[in-house]
Amino acid sequence: MEKNLEHQIDESEKLGMQIVKESEDDRLMTLSVGPQHPGSGHFRFTIKVDGDYVVHCDPDPGYVHRGEEKMCEYRNFIQNIPHLERPVIHDSANITYSYSLAVEELVGIQVPRRGQFIRAIASELDRQIYTLYWLAIYGIFLGHSTMFMWPTGDRELFIDLMDALSGARVTHAFNIPGGVRNDIPDGFKDKCLRHISYFEKRLKEYEDIFYTNPLFIQRTEGVGILTKEDAIGLGVTGSVLRASGVPYDIRKAEPYDVYNEIDFKVQYMKSGDSLARAYVPLLDMKESCHIMRQLLDKMPESGEVRAKLQPTPKGPPGEAYRRVESGRGALGYYIVSDGSPKPYRVKISVGSFRNMIALPHLLVGSKLADMPSVYWSLNYWPVEADR
Amino acid sequence: MSQDPKNKPVDSTTPSQPPPSPPAKAAAPPAKKETEAPAFEKGLVSQIISRFGDDKIKVAYIRPLRMKVNVDPLDMVEVATFIRDNLGFDHAESVTGTDYPKDNQIEVIYQLGSYSKDDIAAHILSLTTRTSRDDARLPTLINVYKSAEYHERETFEMLGVYFEGHPRNERFLLPEDWADLPPLRKEFRIRGR
Amino acid sequence: MASIIWLILWILIIVSLVGLPLIFIILFYLPLPPVNGEVLTPYLFLSMMVDPTRTLPILHFIIHTDLFKVAVFPGFSFAALLAAVTIFVERKFLAKMQLRIGPLYCGKIEGILQLLADGLKLIAKEIIIPSGADKPIFWAAPIAFVATAAAVVALIPVAPGWVAADVNVGIIAVFAILGFFPLIALLFSWASNSKYPFIGGLRALHQMIAFEIPFFLSALSVVILSGSLNLTDIAKAQHPYWYIFFLPISAFVFFISSLAELERIPFDLPEAESEIVAGWLTETSGMIFGLIQLGSYVKVYALSALFVVLFLGGWAGPQIFPKELAHGPTAGLMGLLTLQGVYNGVTVNAIFWFTVKTLGIIMLMLLPRGISPRIRIDILLHTGWYKLIVLTFINMFIALALIYGGILGPGGLLTAH
Numbered sequence: 001m002e003k004n005l006e007h008q009i010d011e012s013e014k015l016g017m018q019i020v021k022e023s024e025d026d027r028l029m030t031l032s033v034g035p036q037h038p039g040s041g042h043f044r045f046t047i048k049v050d051g052d053y054v055v056h057c058d059p060d061p062g063y064v065h066r067g068e069e070k071m072c073e074y075r076n077f078i079q080n081i082p083h084l085e086r087p088v089i090h091d092s093a094n095i096t097y098s099y100s101l102a103v104e105e106l107v108g109i110q111v112p113r114r115g116q117f118i119r120a121i122a123s124e125l126d127r128q129i130y131t132l133y134w135l136a137i138y139g140i141f142l143g144h145s146t147m148f149m150w151p152t153g154d155r156e157l158f159i160d161l162m163d164a165l166s167g168a169r170v171t172h173a174f175n176i177p178g179g180v181r182n183d184i185p186d187g188f189k190d191k192c193l194r195h196i197s198y199f200e201k202r203l204k205e206y207e208d209i210f211y212t213n214p215l216f217i218q219r220t221e222g223v224g225i226l227t228k229e230d231a232i233g234l235g236v237t238g239s240v241l242r243a244s245g246v247p248y249d250i251r252k253a254e255p256y257d258v259y260n261e262i263d264f265k266v267q268y269m270k271s272g273d274s275l276a277r278a279y280v281p282l283l284d285m286k287e288s289c290h291i292m293r294q295l296l297d298k299m300p301e302s303g304e305v306r307a308k309l310q311p312t313p314k315g316p317p318g319e320a321y322r323r324v325e326s327g328r329g330a331l332g333y334y335i336v337s338d339g340s341p342k343p344y345r346v347k348i349s350v351g352s353f354r355n356m357i358a359l360p361h362l363l364v365g366s367k368l369a370d371m372p373s374v375y376w377s378l379n380y381w382p383v384e385a386d387r
Numbered sequence: 388m389s390q391d392p393k394n395k396p397v398d399s400t401t402p403s404q405p406p407p408s409p410p411a412k413a414a415a416p417p418a419k420k421e422t423e424a425p426a427f428e429k430g431l432v433s434q435i436i437s438r439f440g441d442d443k444i445k446v447a448y449i450r451p452l453r454m455k456v457n458v459d460p461l462d463m464v465e466v467a468t469f470i471r472d473n474l475g476f477d478h479a480e481s482v483t484g485t486d487y488p489k490d491n492q493i494e495v496i497y498q499l500g501s502y503s504k505d506d507i508a509a510h511i512l513s514l515t516t517r518t519s520r521d522d523a524r525l526p527t528l529i530n531v532y533k534s535a536e537y538h539e540r541e542t543f544e545m546l547g548v549y550f551e552g553h554p555r556n557e558r559f560l561l562p563e564d565w566a567d568l569p570p571l572r573k574e575f576r577i578r579g580r
Numbered sequence: 581m582a583s584i585i586w587l588i589l590w591i592l593i594i595v596s597l598v599g600l601p602l603i604f605i606i607l608f609y610l611p612l613p614p615v616n617g618e619v620l621t622p623y624l625f626l627s628m629m630v631d632p633t634r635t636l637p638i639l640h641f642i643i644h645t646d647l648f649k650v651a652v653f654p655g656f657s658f659a660a661l662l663a664a665v666t667i668f669v670e671r672k673f674l675a676k677m678q679l680r681i682g683p684l685y686c687g688k689i690e691g692i693l694q695l696l697a698d699g700l701k702l703i704a705k706e707i708i709i710p711s712g713a714d715k716p717i718f719w720a721a722p723i724a725f726v727a728t729a730a731a732v733v734a735l736i737p738v739a740p741g742w743v744a745a746d747v748n749v750g751i752i753a754v755f756a757i758l759g760f761f762p763l764i765a766l767l768f769s770w771a772s773n774s775k776y777p778f779i780g781g782l783r784a785l786h787q788m789i790a791f792e793i794p795f796f797l798s799a800l801s802v803v804i805l806s807g808s809l810n811l812t813d814i815a816k817a818q819h820p821y822w823y824i825f826f827l828p829i830s831a832f833v834f835f836i837s838s839l840a841e842l843e844r845i846p847f848d849l850p851e852a853e854s855e856i857v858a859g860w861l862t863e864t865s866g867m868i869f870g871l872i873q874l875g876s877y878v879k880v881y882a883l884s885a886l887f888v889v890l891f892l893g894g895w896a897g898p899q900i901f902p903k904e905l906a907h908g909p910t911a912g913l914m915g916l917l918t919l920q921g922v923y924n925g926v927t928v929n930a931i932f933w934f935t936v937k938t939l940g941i942i943m944l945m946l947l948p949r950g951i952s953p954r955i956r957i958d959i960l961l962h963t964g965w966y967k968l969i970v971l972t973f974i975n976m977f978i979a980l981a982l983i984y985g986g987i988l989g990p991g992g993l994l995t996a997h
Contacts, residue, residue: 031775052957062560067577069545070570074577143845143954149678215846215952218959232502235478235534246502254452254509321453321498321511334498336485345571349481349498357537369956386560 028055033371035063035382041137043382045359045375052367057360061353061386068387072346076312077103080343082173087350087384089170091130093122093162094326095384096175099346101256101322102333103177107315114303115179116257117295121192122165122174123324124292128199129158130327131281134379138278139210141372142219147210154202157195164188177313179306189296196289203286211279220274224362224374227272236358238329238351239284239379242268243276250325262294274370277377281327312341328352328379352385425451428510431474432456438469447515455496455513460525463516467497467531475504476512479528482538484546488573492517493546495525497535518548520572527553545571640922646744654738656730656878662938663877664695670946677950698870705866713863714771721768722868726875728760732882737812739895739930750811751803754886755796758841761879762788765850769860780859783957784843784850790964791840797972798830798837801979802890805988815894822893826982829975831891833968838883839945840964842876846952847960884941888934892941897933901925 027050034044042063048056068087072080084099085092097119104111111119132151139147159169164185166172174180210216226236231244241248247268251259267283269276317339323332329351336345355378362374428449435456436444443462447455458466470476476499484495496515501507518525527550529536542548543556547569550556558565568575642648649655668683672690675682683691709718735754737743747753762785769781803809805826806817824831840847850859864872888894903925955963982988 029775062562065560065562067570070575070577139953143848144952145674145845146678146950147953149680153679209951210953213952215955219953219956232477233533235480235532237480241502248502248508321513330480332480332498334481334483334496345485347481347483349483353537353541354480354534357534367956367958369958 041382047363049368052369054363054366054368057363059356059359061356061382063386064383065386069346069348072343074342076341077177077343081176085171085173087387088130088381090133091126091327092172093126093174094324095331097123098322098324098331098333100175100177101324102320102335105320105322106318106335106337107177107313109178109307109309111179111307112304114300115305117299118180118184118305119175120258121292121295122162124288124295125158125162127288127327128285129155131285134281138376141376142216144210150206154199157199161192161195178309183305192296196292200289203282206282211282217275220278220373223274223370224366224377225273226358226362230361234357234361236355239280240277240355240358243280244272245270250323250330254323256324261298262291264291274373274377314339314341326351328381328384329354348387350384350387352381355380356385425449428454434474435466435470439466452510455515457515460516460518463528464526464531467514467528470499470512470514471531475507476501477503479532479535480511482535482542484542484548486546486571486573488520491520493520493523493548495542495548497528523548524551526551529553545569547572636922649744650734654742655734655744659730659733659878659881660874662881663874666877666880666942668692668695673946674950702870703867707866707868710773710863712773717767717771721764721771722871725764726871726878728757728764729875729878729882731757733878735811736882736885736889737815737894738934739927740812742927743812746812749809751799751809759792765860772863774863777860777862780850784860786957787840787847787849787960790961791837794833794964794968794972795837795841797969798834799890801827801830801976804976804979804983811889815889818893818896822891824891827891827975827979829971833971834887836968838887839948842880842883844945845949846955848954849957849960880942880945881938884938884945887941888937892937895930895934897929899929901929901932
């Protein structure tokens with residue numbers, strides 16, 4: 001083959017033409033996916049393709065990096081909440097939940113029981129909101145426009161509920177260290193139960209139109225298989241981990257707040273391909289509805305929702321590491337305090353950043369046409385990974 | 388029974404066997420009065436100490452579900468390999484660094500977790516090391532924990548810690564034309580604050 | 581008040597100085613038929629105002645000229661009108677399926693004028709041509725696209741005797757013209773001088789070529805049964821029973837292949853938005869994009885009409901329009917109203933049933949867009965080259981068996997006499 005190429009080069013040079021090579025092997029084509037590509041979100045990765053197969057992949061995050069961790073050192077514990085929820089605006093009840101837990105451990109705050117329940121309800125609602133959005137984008141990546149419209153429409157059910165709770169559709173700023181900002185409004189419980197019943201019927205329709213669609217199964221079954229050992233070794237988290245056969249969920253492994261009183265199962269699948277990674281969030285959503293019903297049922301009728309705090313709470317020097325299960329996986333906060341009202345160091349460990357390492361691992365060797373289904377099934381939220 | 392770990396323990400009953408989920412959290416926040424360290428976690432740490440010796444492993448704290456040990460940079464790879472193979476902590480959840488200009492040191496901390504063993508599923512072992520601020524070099528742990536690859540790269544660009552053996556000590560999240568100090572160092576001030 | 585007087589003045593001037601001479605010039609040069617035994621002169625034409633029925637022979641004559649058949653009906657304007665209706669119906673239909681409303685604000689009733697607004701917007705947009713693009717091809721390709729689609733439309737008979745080009749080898753001509761489309765896609769993507777259009781163009785080429793073979797193999801079964809390549813004869817030969825009852829597999833294969841030719845979901849790889857931005861259409865903007873959309877939907881109409889002619893009996897259907905609007909020749913205003921000499925009940929009936937069936941097939945083609953995700957290229961090629969060709973061969977053997985068994989074909993049991 002080398003000889004042929006040289007012969008071609010000689011012939012064309014005789015004719016006065018020059019061949020411009022892109023790389024040493026001019027069969028490879030470099031494609032840059034993103035950040036202005038409809039298939040990537042605010043994230044860029046370059047792939048080198050040989051024909052239809054990917055031979056190299058290099059993620060390049062950082063387009064939405066805003067220095068969250070540095071900003072935390074300039075504001076006190078309570079002022080940090082509004083900007084910390086910006087990495088994932090619609091799952092904000094989870095990303096501030098973990099922060100509140102860590103601060104409560106550092107400062108020594110006891111959260112009243114009703115506040116814990118409300119926090120957990122908000123967390124489950126936000127989990128649904130995020131997962132539905134992820135599902136909608138997955139549908140549109142594969143060209144299924146109905147699967148884009150339906151979850152986005154059904155998401156409004158939960159956004160309405162969060163709007164009633166917190167006053168904002170996204171970026172709720174609902175959690176603070178010590179509880180939640182305000183109590184639930186009247187009639188919330190009935191509205192919530194109605195929405196959940198309607199949504200459970202809709203999940204069945206999603207399965208009919210999308211998950212059992214032979215074209216979808218053809219595109220995702222056996223594609224991008226992540227084995228159990230690889231999943232553990234690469235340290236992935238969330239639905240990606242559970243789709244590879246590891247039943248690990250922080251709500252079960254290390255229950256926080258009231259989760260040890262709730263009876264639920266960790267949903268996982270063993271195949272580790274894109275289909276499993278798409279299925280696990282659906283099962284998670286079903287389980288989440290189940291959890292929400294129990295939370296609404298067991299919530300104490302009345303009580304404080306927030307512990308009384310000083311205006312600028314501070315605690316003794318120390319450190320804390322707390323984690324919460326969010327829509328993308330384990331979301332951990334490592335906070336170091338030096339005794340002042342502002343944290344000394346805040347490190348946010350997000351599921352998306354941890355799952356990014358699976359992207360080159362899975363893409364190399366697979367087809368270019370599989371790229372959307374592999375990439376988006378990794379549940380990567382670019383804004384959160386960049387912090 | 389409340390799951391709130393901020394409960395001051397009336398009795399510091401900590402279970403001697405480790406249930407994966409519930410009530411192992413009745414512990415006091417650190418630097419309060421001296422309470423007895425939980426037995427299971429102590430057992431884990433003492434395995435490391437018995438292997439490497441008291442002079443190499445310095446225990447920072449042992450709390451329910453959270454342990455922190457400090458080692459020398461030169462021993463990092465060995466200790467990490469031991470922890471992975473013998474104790475069962477199979478992945479690094481996050482790798483980060485904290486800048487302590489008062490001690491003129493940067494502390495790099497690896498939070499290690501376990502997916503495969505049920506009894507330590509909730510535990511996090513923090514493996515830390517300290518290096519000087521002026522010449523921050525550390526051996527990389529990506530041959531032990533593959534998951535640390537991008538985290539170490541981020542620590543390099545944010546704090547300026549060079550990981551020897553890491554294939555790409557490069558800019559990752561910051562813009563391509565970043566020509567300033569590593570941002571997480573304390574002398575880098577956000578403008579206007 | 582003054583402006584109205586000026587307006588009237590200007591209208592009078594233009595009509596008398598420009599309009600009337602123009603009419604007379606046209607009437608001098610157009611060969612017009614004699615009216616009531618007299619040669620139609622422009623002065624006789626002006627006397628139409630007295631006796632309105634004198635316009636009818638002219639109308640009859642104009643309708644049967646070639647220019648009318650090509651440009652208005654059943655040619656380009658009819659196809660463009662149906663294409664416009666298709667676009668609007670598609671948006672509404674899809675919207676209802678997806679819990680949305682679709683266009684709502686343009687036009688009083690449910691956004692009916694949305695298409696007009698979109699067309700005006702596209703005309704007003706700037707056409708951006710990438711640097712290094714091959715300009716002649718960049719401009720010529722969309723026009724060629726629309727022209728080719730219109731050429732296919734010209735071959736399809738809508739009613740007996742109403743076809744813009746009555747070619748004796750109609751089917752072969754249709755497929756020959758359809759073979760031009762992959763070439764246009766490839767030329768345009770190459771001329772765009774960019775990576776994503778290039779990948780899209782190659783995918784379009786692969787897709788269209790892979791599905792052309794099952795396409796005409798399924799039409800071949802129809803030709804075997806009807807014994808003629810002329811599309812009008814094929815439509816007439818389906819007199820008692822439509823071919824879809826004998827050749828369901830072929831109809832199915834034809835339908836799937838036409839979805840692939842039209843680049844509709846689930847076969848819209850060449851424009852796969854999430855992977856390659858917009859495929860070979862990436863660099864189109866403004867009116868170029870508008871032309872390609874128009875051509876695309878005219879092609880939808882053309883292939884649906886072809887399906888109707890080949891499998892659904894063309895214009896066959898029960899006569900629900902009266903054959904004549906008046907009994908015997910009438911004169912005067914009644915003659916005008918009953919469209920004496922112009923109205924033909926059989927033709928109108930044929931047009932009606934043809935349109936109904938075509939719209940039905942178009943709706944069926946719109947349906948997969950709301951249901952399916954996009955197919956992957958290797959599955960597409962596998963389907964096109966293996967599975968569909970096998971299916972068409974099965975149906976061809978069925979067709980041959982029907983002919984040799986004496987059920988269809990000349991002298992057969994079920995053939996009309």
